Amino acid sequence: MQIYHIPWIYTPVRTVLAIWHQLTKAEIPELAKCSVLMRERGRVEETIHAMQRAGAGSLQVISDFDMTLTKFAHNGRRVPTTHNILDNRLLISEDCTKKMSELLNTYYPIEIDPSRTAEEKLPLMVEWWTKVHELLIQQRIRKDLLAQAVKESSAMLRDGYKGFFDHLSEQQVPLLIFSAGVGDVLEEVIRQNRVFHPNVRIISNYMDFDQAVHQLQSLHEVTVPLTEHCLVNKGVLRAFRGQLIHTFNKREGALSHAAGLRELQGRPNVLLLGDSLGDLTMADGVSEHENILTIGFLNDQVKERKESYVNSFDIVLVKDETMDVPNAILRFITSLRDSK
Numbered sequence: 001m002q003i004y005h006i007p008w009i010y011t012p013v014r015t016v017l018a019i020w021h022q023l024t025k026a027e028i029p030e031l032a033k034c035s036v037l038m039r040e041r042g043r044v045e046e047t048i049h050a051m052q053r054a055g056a057g058s059l060q061v062i063s064d065f066d067m068t069l070t071k072f073a074h075n076g077r078r079v080p081t082t083h084n085i086l087d088n089r090l091l092i093s094e095d096c097t098k099k100m101s102e103l104l105n106t107y108y109p110i111e112i113d114p115s116r117t118a119e120e121k122l123p124l125m126v127e128w129w130t131k132v133h134e135l136l137i138q139q140r141i142r143k144d145l146l147a148q149a150v151k152e153s154s155a156m157l158r159d160g161y162k163g164f165f166d167h168l169s170e171q172q173v174p175l176l177i178f179s180a181g182v183g184d185v186l187e188e189v190i191r192q193n194r195v196f197h198p199n200v201r202i203i204s205n206y207m208d209f210d211q212a213v214h215q216l217q218s219l220h221e222v223t224v225p226l227t228e229h230c231l232v233n234k235g236v237l238r239a240f241r242g243q244l245i246h247t248f249n250k251r252e253g254a255l256s257h258a259a260g261l262r263e264l265q266g267r268p269n270v271l272l273l274g275d276s277l278g279d280l281t282m283a284d285g286v287s288e289h290e291n292i293l294t295i296g297f298l299n300d301q302v303k304e305r306k307e308s309y310v311n312s313f314d315i316v317l318v319k320d321e322t323m324d325v326p327n328a329i330l331r332f333i334t335s336l337r338d339s340k
């Protein structure tokens, strides 16, 4: 390489290459995959090493859900998001399916359009989520059928998900899942995959079911004693709870909800996983952070969005349906036993 012949650049280049060799070839070989892009390899290496020195006790993981912890596609077919899992005749009518898919075809291209700013997209995302939630409420979705709808769906977590969730749980590292999807569905997906461990916290759009009405009706209808389970399962969707979360307002959620989570306090190092530029604000509620390493899954419109992703995330994973890279980084960070 020509660059080696320039005397003043020789030493720094050699140092960087040596560290790079160490990380890719020996310590984290997954970073050498051709699907991995990095703007500043040196900074990534330094951050990973600093996080390793601080250890598992200083770490928290903040992750988006749809198309980040779940796959984008499998065998050439799109994997459903939590909203799309609700597209099941058990829960919604054919007409509602049609309307939701028209909305998806209108707004999803806007969500991922690299030529529009987040500010431009914001009101349109509110419009999309609001319209879909109104449609879902009209369907009077039954809470007791959600688990069956998830079972029947082709929802799929990324390959290596079990290692990811289990390792974080074993190391007692809190995992905050921050999703603009549907929280109740998200919970069911991770429960059915047996990874809803006690270290998992979720911020998302949760459904509000009208349990009270059914409780009263049941008291008249049922002659056997009512269990709480029976009462809760009778609910029908009547609203969504709290402030709407969409792809481009996660900062507000981070400041109002995540910042208050006690289990995240005193953990200044953050590994952040997302698939949208809007996900980068998910760590904005972390006060006194020391190191934040961001990993972005670039699933769709790769050519058009590559530049902005590489400029925004520390590590970009192009069309990678696995958790290999996050898992390797986590293993590395948590590998020193004596750290605090």
Ligand SMILES: Nc1ccn([C@@H]2O[C@H](COP(=O)(O)O)[C@@H](O)[C@H]2O)c(=O)n1
Binding pocket: 064, 065, 066, 067, 068, 081, 082, 083, 084, 104, 108, 111, 128, 129, 132, 178, 179, 180, 181, 246, 247, 276
């Ligand atoms: N009606 C909708 C609304 C949104 N989506 C997609 O879900 C994703 C949001 O969830 P995250 O866990 O990624 O925050 C978002 O990227 C939308 O594309 C949908 O499928 N249907």
